[in-house]
Amino acid sequence: MREVVALRMGHRLPRDERISTHVALVARAFGAKSMIYSGQQDEGLERSVRRVVEEWGGDFEISYHPDPLKVIREYKRKGYFVLHLTMYGLPLKEHLKEVGEKVLVAVGSEKVPGAVYEEADLNASIGTQPHSEVAALAIALELLCPSVFTREFKGKKRVIPQRKGKKMEGKNG
């Protein structure tokens, strides 16, 4: 199973508050071990994500670094393959075999520095239509480290899947 770290670039307040939270929760639920974000530091984002980890389990971590290029270069030095998800890149599904066992998956907001395209080991697309970095990350992680349908977390809260309605263990835990 691949080891994946997510990099969320260019977080802006208040514009990206909820999108970046979704990016982080997708990173966690779809198997990344941590997320680093750049742009503006956001204690609310960090708190939301840590609360989910506290309640729902696992050891997913979120941290801030002001410079995404430094993060990319540091992870390359540590032997990570840098996968930049962009609608301008090559189809990920066709290039999956290039991707290493340790992966930094980078997703942007609206403006991604040109240097990110240069530094990435692979610029890859999840379709070439405008859609969402949240969706792109989910599809990419489901290709890189399946599967969201079988991954288990040991948390205080746990859903008992139902045909109708909601059932949970540890709702007040």
Next chain:
Amino acid sequence: MREVVALRMGHRLPRDERISTHVALVARAFGAKSMIYSGQQDEGLERSVRRVVEEWGGDFEISYHPDPLKVIREYKRKGYFVLHLTMYGLPLKEHLKEVGEKVLVAVGSEKVPGAVYEEADLNASIGTQPHSEVAALAIALELLCPSVFTREFKGKKRVIPQRKGKKMEGKNG
């Protein structure tokens, strides 16, 4: 290939502006033919989505209806299978064969009325961890009507996939 309509329930302004835009763009890029949204009407959301369709092609439509239950009942009468995506539901991947050829895929924001769980033909989860309706919709559509990697749109703008950098046709079209 299944015919899919997306239903985005409970849109709130300004909180959901960007999330609902991502939901709509994912619906389009991942093969739904249209999206209906409920909650608060939002001309900005409708305008953003229509601009993407105008520039990038296809005939995806967005429309507003104040009452999601009326939409669900109307689509059931028209022979659609109502699939409600919720982290409390049964794993979609294991229950895919239940889903009909015409599908209304409903995704909520934070509060979904209990009646939606009752009216749905299937309440299904994309994993049972908290993450994102944007990701859930993308994964569901990729199971229902693949694939985002091969779907083509005839638009004024078109990406020419590149290993590095950005290349487009019709950038100023």
